Amino acid sequence: MTAANVKTPVLIVDDDPAMRSALRQWLGLAGFETIEVSDADTAMRHVQPSFPGCVVSDVMLNGDDGVRLMKRIAEIDADIPVILITGHGDVPMAVEAMRSGAYDFVEKPFDPEVIAELVRRACEKRSLVLENRSLSRRLVEEGSLERRLLGNSPAMRALRERLLHFAGTDAAVLITGETGTGKEVVAQALHAFGHRKDAPFVAINAAALPETMVEAELFGHEAGAFTGADRTRIGRIEAANGGVLFLDEIVSMPIPLQPKLLRVLQEKCVDRIGGRRPVPVDFRVVSAANIEPKEAVAAKTLREDLLFRLNTIEITIPALRERGNDSLLLFDTFINRFAAQYGIPMPDVTARDEAFLRTYDWPGNVRELRNAAERFVLNAGVGRQPLEVLVIGPGHKVSDIAGGTLKDLMDSYERSVISNALRRHEGRIAEVMRELGVPRRTLNEKMTRLKLSRPQVMGDE
Ligand SMILES: Nc1ncnc2c1ncn2[C@@H]1O[C@H](COP(=O)(O)OP(=O)(O)OP(=O)(O)O)[C@@H](O)[C@H]1O
Numbered sequence: 059m060t061a062a063n064v065k066t067p068v069l070i071v072d073d074d075p076a077m078r079s080a081l082r083q084w085l086g087l088a089g090f091e092t093i094e095v096s097d098a099d100t101a102m103r104h105v106q107p108s109f110p111g112c113v114v115s116d117v118m119l120n121g122d123d124g125v126r127l128m129k130r131i132a133e134i135d136a137d138i139p140v141i142l143i144t145g146h147g148d149v150p151m152a153v154e155a156m157r158s159g160a161y162d163f164v165e166k167p168f169d170p171e172v173i174a175e176l177v178r179r180a181c182e183k184r185s186l187v188l189e190n191r192s193l194s195r196r197l198v199e200e201g202s203l204e205r206r207l208l209g210n211s212p213a214m215r216a217l218r219e220r221l222l223h224f225a226g227t228d229a230a231v232l233i234t235g236e237t238g239t240g241k242e243v244v245a246q247a248l249h250a251f252g253h254r255k256d257a258p259f260v261a262i263n264a265a266a267l268p269e270t271m272v273e274a275e276l277f278g279h280e281a282g283a284f285t286g287a288d289r290t291r292i293g294r295i296e297a298a299n300g301g302v303l304f305l306d307e308i309v310s311m312p313i314p315l316q317p318k319l320l321r322v323l324q325e326k327c328v329d330r331i332g333g334r335r336p337v338p339v340d341f342r343v344v345s346a347a348n349i350e351p352k353e354a355v356a357a358k359t360l361r362e363d364l365l366f367r368l369n370t371i372e373i374t375i376p377a378l379r380e381r382g383n384d385s386l387l388l389f390d391t392f393i394n395r396f397a398a399q400y401g402i403p404m405p406d407v408t409a410r411d412e413a414f415l416r417t418y419d420w421p422g423n424v425r426e427l428r429n430a431a432e433r434f435v436l437n438a439g440v441g442r443q444p445l446e447v448l449v450i451g452p453g454h455k456v457s458d459i460a461g462g463t464l465k466d467l468m469d470s471y472e473r474s475v476i477s478n479a480l481r482r483h484e485g486r487i488a489e490v491m492r493e494l495g496v497p498r499r500t501l502n503e504k505m506t507r508l509k510l511s512r513p514q515v516m517g518d519e
């Protein structure tokens with residue numbers, strides 16, 4: 059990343075000190091930052107794939123030559139522009155340089171203005187190349203994130219964008235959302251798309267660990283720290299060194315553990331049980347909660363100081379019922395995947411199944427829908443059942459979307475769509491009109507015909 063106020067570097071390679079200092083002065087005046095070296099090997103130490111500037115090199119380098127250096131640079135990144143300085147009248151050399159991919163060449167002696175202009179153009183070209191690269195990398199990333207975190211709704215699109223943005227930072231992220239909304243998927247994506255992707259992702263659900271073992275598990279212990287600790291073992295926090303530590307369900311974390319964890323986050327070091335001195339650790343912390351963490355603070359089950367260490371950035375995942383038609387897309391993708399996995403033909407999704415997908419509340423969110431998709435695929439071969447029976451069970455009343463004439467089915471479908479939208483927008487008619495794209499009069503007529511009233515939908519009646 060090149061900030062606007064950072065000068066573009068120009069790597070000067072010349073074994074003649076007088077020439078180096080002249081180039082430094084000219085290019086410095088033209089607004090570039092110069093790095094001067096006298097030989098090819100030293101030059102190569104400065105060349106990396108993302109080198110943001112260009113290289114100016116003499117073709118004659120003490121026992122080496124500029125064209126060879128240029129080829130070595132091209133192996134690292136073929137788009138780093140190299141400008142070669144050739145001796146006066148050395149036409150064959152200049153031709154070879156251009157043929158081997160030099161950006162341009164200048165003949166000695168040269169006008170400082172000429173070289174400054176060449177460098178300016180080379181650096182501009184370089185910055186365009188780097189910009190294009192980062193754009194296409196972003197497109198690839200967005201594509202692969204979309205496959206992990208499916209959804210076309212505006213909420214999910216915005217969430218993916220936010221996620222990619224914060225993946226590039228080390229900020230502490232707190233992910234909130236109902237059960238099954240994809241908190242773990244988001245946590246893993248923050249790791250996979252961040253610069254710590256090659257280091258471990260370690261998930262800890264402190265509430266799920268037996269109380270007697272939780273500290274040893276998290277902080278590790280030295281040999282002989284307690285009975286049974288026959289050798290030193292590093293804890294899970296240390297195992298996350300260099301990578302991402304994912305603290306799942308922080309609102310259920312045992313109270314006595316919280317100050318200890320806070321200390322780890324503040325000091326960035328771990329005290330192994332029985333250890334003499336703290337061990338430094340470096341990780342990014344990501345955490346998740348399926349209830350509003352501030353409520354847990356009010357209920358005194360979560361320490362406020364710990365929460366403040368965790369929620370620099372908050373990512374809230376919407377419930378599935380708030381994601382419009384995403385349920386259809388998700389279901390379709392899941393049945394595709396399960397059908398392929400089990401080697402079963404893709405079952406048909408009927409209009410009735412679709413109506414159910416759209417209107418059911420999905421309290422278990424994506425996890426519930428995914429399980430439903432799996433059952434749907436597995437049941438397809440053995441007397442196919444409507445999706446609602448698989449999800450809600452045969453014992454439940456599903457008359458809302460049960461069989462009937464087309465008109466009955468349409469009515470019940472409309473009724474569910476409108477009442478769900480009303481609930482989603484907490485009864486605000488204007489927002490329901492906007493979402494469903496119907497004028498007020500039509501909405502009123504429909505509600506009267508379908509015997510829907512706002513208070514009844516909102517449960518105030
Ligand atoms: N947008 C999505 N696209 C594809 N799969 C998803 C998506 N969201 C969640 N899933 C899948 O749904 C299941 C539940 O997701 P996950 O475990 O991340 O939920 P969670 O929010 O951590 O749930 P809990 O609060 O119960 O721990 C997983 O199988 C996950 O792969």
Ligand SMILES: [Mg+2]
Nearest residue numbers: 241242306346
């Ligand atoms: Mg989870």
